[in-house]
Amino acid sequence: MAEPLKILIVGAGIGGLTTASALAQIGARVDVIDDKPEISVAGVGFGLRINGLRAVREIGLLEKVLEVGHPAPGIDNYDPDGNLLSTMSYGSQEEGLPGCVTMSRLAFLELAAQQALHNGCTFRMSTTVTDVTQDEDKAAVTFSSGDQADYDLVLGFDGLNSQIRRDYFGEKYAPRPVGGVAWRAGLPNRRKIMQPIICQGYGGKIMLTPLSAETMYMVLTVAEEGRPRYDPANMAQIMHDRALALTGGSEFLADALEDVRSAENVAYTPYSTVWVPYPWFRGRVMIMGDAAHTMTPYLGSGAAMSIEDGVVLAQELAKDQSLLDAQLNFMKRRLPRVRAVHDRSIEAMLEEFDSVTPEAFRARIEHLRHDEPIANEYANRLLRMPY
Numbered sequence: 001m002a003e004p005l006k007i008l009i010v011g012a013g014i015g016g017l018t019t020a021s022a023l024a025q026i027g028a029r030v031d032v033i034d035d036k037p038e039i040s041v042a043g044v045g046f047g048l049r050i051n052g053l054r055a056v057r058e059i060g061l062l063e064k065v066l067e068v069g070h071p072a073p074g075i076d077n078y079d080p081d082g083n084l085l086s087t088m089s090y091g092s093q094e095e096g097l098p099g100c101v102t103m104s105r106l107a108f109l110e111l112a113a114q115q116a117l118h119n120g121c122t123f124r125m126s127t128t129v130t131d132v133t134q135d136e137d138k139a140a141v142t143f144s145s146g147d148q149a150d151y152d153l154v155l156g157f158d159g160l161n162s163q164i165r166r167d168y169f170g171e172k173y174a175p176r177p178v179g180g181v182a183w184r185a186g187l188p189n190r191r192k193i194m195q196p197i198i199c200q201g202y203g204g205k206i207m208l209t210p211l212s213a214e215t216m217y218m219v220l221t222v223a224e225e226g227r228p229r230y231d232p233a234n235m236a237q238i239m240h241d242r243a244l245a246l247t248g249g250s251e252f253l254a255d256a257l258e259d260v261r262s263a264e265n266v267a268y269t270p271y272s273t274v275w276v277p278y279p280w281f282r283g284r285v286m287i288m289g290d291a292a293h294t295m296t297p298y299l300g301s302g303a304a305m306s307i308e309d310g311v312v313l314a315q316e317l318a319k320d321q322s323l324l325d326a327q328l329n330f331m332k333r334r335l336p337r338v339r340a341v342h343d344r345s346i347e348a349m350l351e352e353f354d355s356v357t358p359e360a361f362r363a364r365i366e367h368l369r370h371d372e373p374i375a376n377e378y379a380n381r382l383l384r385m386p387y
């Protein structure tokens with residue numbers, strides 16, 4: 001019998017942890033390392049749409065995700081005065097799956113880590129890679145702790161600022177700022193919203209997403225150039241002021257804006273994107289997830305694409321083919337799909353920010369009223385395509 005594949009995953013984020021389970025399920029021996037001391041994450045919540053839900057079903061995590069998550073049928077779009085402009089569906093239920101489930105990021109990471117441990121994967125935190133030397137048979141990895149081990153494959157799932165990408169693919173694929181930022185905070189769900197609501201403001205938006213009957217999170221996105229540093233002590237007040245500027249001081253969402261003032265967990269994230277062209281491997285070193293293709297969150301799919309990457313790689317590695325053929329077939333399946341979602345995610349962000357002048361704002365409101373539900377249906381169909 002052939003020896004099981006030995007695989008190192010660098011990065012215990014959403015993609016790395018779920019991929020660990022996908023690979024363990026096909027019999028691989030998987031080690032996961034992360035440079036953080038413990039599993040943690042910036043940002044309160046996120047959503048998995050049908051593509052992400054299908055992928056977590058493949059690794060046996062769906063039931064637990066449905067237990068911790070909150071099913072959301074669609075999104076309501078409002079103007080700053082609280083007039084409902086349109087409702088965008090996440091699509092009809094298919095295969096018994098809701099169109100979208102929103103949940104706590106940390107809860108998801110903990111579930112994914114438990115599942116990977118249960119599947120026999122090992123973890124080492126506060127650890128990174130300092131060197132990889134490849135020959136025909138193996139990748140010899142030296143860790144920051146000084147010890148070494150040989151692997152058949154090294155997967156860089158180390159996110160936007162990937163060290164594996166920098167060291168083995170070059171500086172030219174460094175993240176590119178795309179001119180927007182997100183402010184995020186967890187808040188009480190006072191208005192008992194059951195599905196996300198978006199308030200289009202002047203040059204950006206406020207999105208409220210329920211996590212449960214008691215809690216929700218606010219994501220505020222706004223065009224912002226440069227990379228200003230903000231004093232952590234003032235983050236809540238700055239987020240509040242940005243939100244106020246977006247709504248023009250209207251009463252709509254005033255309760256949530258007030259809660260932002262006392263939020264303790266404000267995360268500020270300038271948006272950057274990464275696109276590494278074909279192929280996402282150099283010999284036995286591969287990059288996946290945000291390390292290869294960071295998108296904006298406008299299709300709610302960066303995490304889903306990372307999970308899909310791992311599921312598709314496991315499917316290809318399970319076939320009776322060489323490692324190179326598995327890598328090439330992985331790329332053939334992933335590249336067009338990820339590129340389409342990546343590009344649409346950037347276009348959607350730019351469309352939202354184009355709403356600063358009174359004329360552009362009016363055009364944006366009309367777009368949300370009439371055209372956005374159709375654009376959204378395109379996204380639904382794109383995400384529902386088999387991967």
Ligand SMILES: Cc1cc2nc3c(=O)[nH]c(=O)nc-3n(C[C@H](O)[C@H](O)[C@H](O)COP(=O)(O)OP(=O)(O)OC[C@H]3O[C@@H](n4cnc5c(N)ncnc54)[C@H](O)[C@@H]3O)c2cc1C
Nearest residue numbers: 011013014015035047158159289290297300301302303304
């Ligand atoms: C505001 C916002 C909202 C979003 N909302 C959604 C959403 O609703 N739905 C969705 O699908 N996506 C969403 N996304 C995108 C999603 O968060 C990312 O696409 C996803 O987290 C990528 O997963 P990943 O595993 O590739 O990278 P990450 O989650 O970034 O994980 C990378 C891991 O690598 C580790 N690491 C980094 N460097 C090293 C190193 N040198 N050595 C070892 N370990 C290292 C890090 O500590 C981290 O644990 C959102 C993003 C943002 C910014």
